[in-house]
Amino acid sequence: MMRRDECFEKIAELRDDAIVVSSYSSAFEWRGIAPSPLNFVSVGAMGQASSHALGLAIGLPDEKIIVLDGDGALLMNLQCLVTIAEAAPKNFLHFVSENGCYEANGSHPIPGQGKVDFAGMARSAGYAHVFEFDGMNQFTSELPGIMALEGPVFVTLKIEPAGELEYDYPYTHGAQAREDFKQAIAPMIAKRDAT
Amino acid sequence: MESETGLSGAAIIAAIKQAGVTHVAALPDITTSAGLLWPLSNDPDLELVRLCKEDEGVSICAGLYFCRRRAVLMMQQTGFFDSINAIRAIAVEYGQPICMIIGLLGKAAGEAPAESRYSVRIVEPILDAMGIDHLCMETTADVARLPGAIDRAYETSRPLAALVGQRLDP
Numbered sequence: 001m002m003r004r005d006e007c008f009e010k011i012a013e014l015r016d017d018a019i020v021v022s023s024y025s026s027a028f029e030w031r032g033i034a035p036s037p038l039n040f041v042s043v044g045a046m047g048q049a050s051s052h053a054l055g056l057a058i059g060l061p062d063e064k065i066i067v068l069d070g071d072g073a074l075l076m077n078l079q080c081l082v083t084i085a086e087a088a089p090k091n092f093l094h095f096v097s098e099n100g101c102y103e104a105n106g107s108h109p110i111p112g113q114g115k116v117d118f119a120g121m122a123r124s125a126g127y128a129h130v131f132e133f134d135g136m137n138q139f140t141s142e143l144p145g146i147m148a149l150e151g152p153v154f155v156t157l158k159i160e161p162a163g164e165l166e167y168d169y170p171y172t173h174g175a176q177a178r179e180d181f182k183q184a185i186a187p188m189i190a191k192r193d194a195t
Numbered sequence: 196m197e198s199e200t201g202l203s204g205a206a207i208i209a210a211i212k213q214a215g216v217t218h219v220a221a222l223p224d225i226t227t228s229a230g231l232l233w234p235l236s237n238d239p240d241l242e243l244v245r246l247c248k249e250d251e252g253v254s255i256c257a258g259l260y261f262c263r264r265r266a267v268l269m270m271q272q273t274g275f276f277d278s279i280n281a282i283r284a285i286a287v288e289y290g291q292p293i294c295m296i297i298g299l300l301g302k303a304a305g306e307a308p309a310e311s312r313y314s315v316r317i318v319e320p321i322l323d324a325m326g327i328d329h330l331c332m333e334t335t336a337d338v339a340r341l342p343g344a345i346d347r348a349y350e351t352s353r354p355l356a357a358l359v360g361q362r363l364d365p
Contacts, residue, residue: 040261043254044284051251055258055266058218058244079247087244178289182261189263 022068023049037184047077057089072102085126092151122154134158204230214345220252224271226298230363249274250281286354304361329356
């Protein structure tokens with residue numbers, strides 16, 4: 001088992017100027033580790049981070065889009081794996097933190113806790129590359145290569161449930177976060193339109 | 196090809212292109228399948244994202260909106276019902292121009308939605324309750340309003356529902 005914050009610190013080291021789309025616990029953990037206006041958090045509810053990320057990946061095909069998903073979130077939008085694999089965005093990197101529980105809603109266990117094979121589902125859905133890690137040494141070693149792959153790429157991170165997080169929902173759902181993001185990606189859009 | 200009231204899928208495709216739409220996220224709906232979805236799936240000017248479930252499409256259209264790409268989400272009213280939480284949050288509460296083309300399965304041509312079967316007549320009241328602008332396309336004159344409605348949705352950052360009230364045949 002790994003710690004989500006330690007995994008995210010490694011991802012942050014290699015992020016460059018990638019857009020990072022996240023939701024719920026992953027979003028609040030990531031915001032503390034790697035604050036940036038290129039963090040997209042206004043994904044509504046019910047596991048929609050990955051689908052927002054697909055829209056961004058299609059709209060900005062030359063920018064890397066990283067999704068920081070949760071296992072509970074993915075279960076609520078599970079068919080997205082097939083939709084994403086069908087669209088096959090090369091700039092799409094999908095991390096799923098598997099802690100086995102709905103952490104943001106009382107840490108109740110997810111259905112299939114410890115039995116569901118998220119990586120297996122992504123593989124059978126048709127992701128180009130699929131990985132699963134439960135140890136930091138191997139994850140740290142392989143992450144640079146994974147970040148360089150053409151997507152869609154799926155990575156399960158087997159993690160321990162985290163401690164208490166500050167769930168700042170007014171920020172997540174507030175207009176300012178979306179406005180900041182719009183401003184942040186404006187140069188990417190200008191670059192796309194110039195080519 | 197036209198339906199019995201003159202409504203054609205070709206006119207709807209022309210209308211969304213006139214509004215600057217470049218992407219369509221869709222699930223098949225028998226009302227719009229032959230006349231609209233099949234033709235646009237072969238249209239080189241429109242990029243089709245095939246969905247497994249309609250709420251994904253709300254999010255995909257939102258992502259494209261941030262990239263300054265205009266998109267429409269095509270679905271049946273049953274998919275609309277199933278997607279209401281995503282539409283509530285992402286389109287209505289965030290104030291984003293999610294533009295939906297919704298086929299009304301079970302409504303006869305020329306029949307007022309309010310006088311149709313239960314699964315049709317509740318659509319407009321739900322849209323009204325959610326504060327979503329809507330228009331029902333029965334004739335080519337109705338379709339002519341679509342580009343302006345999509346433009347307004349983007350200018351005002353509000354969602355839009357364009358209802359297709361009859362089966363479009365090829």
